Amino acid sequence: MIGSPTRSSSTPEGPPGATDVLDTVVAAETPEGILLELRPAGVTPRLYAFLLDWMVRLVLMYAAWMVAAVLGGIGIAFGLIVLFALEWLYPVVFELTPSGATPGKRTFGLKVVMDNGLPVTAAASVARNVLRVADFLPFVYGFAVVSVLLRRDCKRLGDVAAGTIVVYDRRAVSPPVAEGVEPRVPSMRLSPGAQAAVVALAARAPRLSGERVDELAALAAPVSGDAGNSGPDVTRRVLGVAQWLVGRR
């Protein structure tokens, strides 16, 4: 099970159906028997992170050459060694810090973990970064991009071999806001999945425009007995049902 892509909310066996959620989530099982959800990062955020890291390295390199120019022969050796360190050690050193991410990755909310969700080990970090040489071929990370695009878990070749995965670091999800909404008893029996959907709508409502919330609430209108209707009143009643489902009475 470890590291294999799963569909959330689907039976383990059987063909994908309408209830399947199209998702890239990778599940890692812990010894306690729970599944940790890892969300692999695709090409775009990784490209941004790479470009940012590249600029950081460029600035450091420029600073090193300024020092080198003053020192002469030893300075050039120093510059070349810094260049070497920035090329090979920079990602390894940052990936082994508690954040598990280079400055670029951290800025874009990414981190490197092992397939089982644990912090990346030194051996894996060295391997995935040395294998950049292979990912870089045939030109400017060609194989890496193809691999990330084709694989469900968005790994480049180095990640596949080292058993690592680049994931989104988790950010908190906001709870549904309660102010100004009367809890309301749902007018039909709701499956756990349907309950979760209604509550999730209430949690997302503050981040959506009023019209969009009305549209979405219209889809859920049967829960408050308003099937076929829409508008701010329906929305309020649907959000009220969400409050009741959370447990407010």
Place this chain on the structure above:
Amino acid sequence: MMTPLQFEQTYADDWTELEALLEAMAARRPWRGADAPPLASARIAALYRGACEHLALARARSYPAHIVDRLERMTTSAHQIIYHHRELGLARIGRMAAAEFPAAVRAHGRYVALAAATFLLPTIVLAVLVYRHPELILSLVDSATVSSFESMYSRSADSIGRVREATTDWMMFGYYIRHNIGVAFQCFAGGLFAGCGSVFFLAYNGAFAGALGGYLTQRGLASTFFSFIVTHSAFEVTAIVLAGAAGLRVGESLLRPGRMTRRQALVEATRDSAILLYGVAGMLLVAAAVEAFWSSAGWLPPVVKYGSAAACWTAVIAYFGLQGRRAD
């Protein structure tokens, strides 16, 4: 049934406590030993198991996303802290040099032999060919490069093996580190293409070295050239062969995964190669220092250099043959 709100209220204290403990753990700086707060490991473990249970319940009952998410974040970071495996430290590095690295090289003996053959056969073939027909060197490199090599190894040069007088030992040290480790890493990473890349880079570098040696010998510069390369090649050629051997191991895992899936075999081969890569990087640092400060010294008579070369080769072979046997 318990509503999400009741669920949250019942366990909120435990969750808040666990989150606070995890945050304190993340903020800990082990090197500040003295003023670090004492570890509440038993408490964290107990709370973590509780949170795992709550997460399973919350998922099974389809509780709202913010509860599941909070529990997921909590369990993920606790899992990371509890099962974190630190494998690099000063003690480990000492143990690697004393036993693990030479033992790993012996364990990969087959691959090392194959990689050495892949490197040395083209070396010998090209050396003989170019010695017989010196013009063949022009099919490998252009004429400007050839003449710069000739001046690098001419008898009149102060420092052997470099183009201009202005370049210093230190500068070449920096250059050799960067260049050689780059070559070694290419030899390893090429293994990912079913080993073909490793074979190519090993053979290419071997062929180049052979052609250069054959050409310079034909031009009568053998003594400067060989006295230059013999000492540091004990470390450099060995390290590149070892990197190639690790690459061949990775390549074989893809071609012949045995009873594992290809992916499992690849991950295992890569994990086993890490120790070789550490050792290779260490050897190339030594090689760069020897090459920059010892091999290039024009004032040392060749005899001294051949003596040091014999010592270095013996040491390297003895190290891989004997070191750490007791720990095997």
